[in-house]
């Protein structure tokens with residue numbers, strides 16, 4: 066029988082495993098192991114990377130039992146969702162929805178139920194895949210991520226959390242503990258559309274639209290590019306001033322709106338114009 070070349074091995078390199086019960090404990094362990102430590106959330110992105118050996122942590126710090134990271138707090142003006150809350154919990158409505166249906170809708174569109182059962186909001190935000198759903202949705206929602214390190218807690222707007230693709234503003238020994246989403250008003254409208262070939266494949270294009278005149282927030286965000294999600298500034302401003310009539314939302318108009326994004330291939334331009342038109346229609350029709 067042929068032996069597999071080491072390049073095709075699907076087993077992880079050796080690592081130490083630490084299970085923590087609180088976020089603070091995780092941060093302390095990370096501070097002790099320096100760059101060699103990595104936190105494990107739902108494992109849906111990290112474990113495949115470890116199997117491929119593109120990620121080889123020496124110490125794996127498992128957040129699975131950290132109860133404080135599953136806390137959910139609903140306030141009058143915002144809902145705070147623990148980083149370890151799963152996509153499935155959001156899909157099932159176990160999290161009070163601050164934006165009339167948007168969170169369960171986005172969660173439902175992530176992969177299949179097996180992935181949603183284990184994958185977490187914080188894990189998705191911190192993996193920083195530009196093709197993932199939550200980074201785009203959370204930027205559109207004006208969310209804030211709370212982070213904890215040995216120096217204490219800090220809050221970072223999601224619009225400033227991604228300096229690059231697969232890169233976050235987290236410092237060594239710092240973890241995300243929760244994500245805060247402002248409550249929208251009753252007049253708020255939203256639309257979200259993802260172009261993808263199959264449920265398990267990366268998105269080819271994502272468009273998210275949030276328009277809440279009472280809060281003075283209008284935001285159009287595109288995801289699925291090779292860079293972090295992009296806020297379409299001029300389009301967002303235009304929508305805030307003059308919400309589009311559903312009849313006026315055409316593919317050609319949406320193609321023009323994409324002039325803010327340079328160097329899109331024809332196929333990408335079409336995918337994005339399509340995603341944007343669908344998201345705008347959902348937000349403004351009816």
Ligand SMILES: Cc1cc2nc3c(=O)[nH]c(=O)nc-3n(C[C@H](O)[C@H](O)[C@H](O)COP(=O)(O)OP(=O)(O)OC[C@H]3O[C@@H](n4cnc5c(N)ncnc54)[C@H](O)[C@@H]3O)c2cc1C
Pocket residue numbers: 103104105106107108109110111112128148149174175176177180183184185186187188189191192196197198199235239240241242264265266
């Ligand atoms: C087949 C398949 C299909 C998928 N399809 C989609 C899809 O359609 N849309 C989509 O959005 N996603 C998709 N995903 C990804 C999925 O949503 C993952 O759940 C998500 O990317 C990572 O979340 P996790 O909890 O599994 O994190 P993990 O895999 O455990 O961790 C991911 C990374 O984030 C870091 N991390 C995790 N939690 C924290 C924290 N609290 N603080 C700091 N760092 C942290 C880890 O160290 C690691 O580097 C898919 C995954 C699979 C396997």
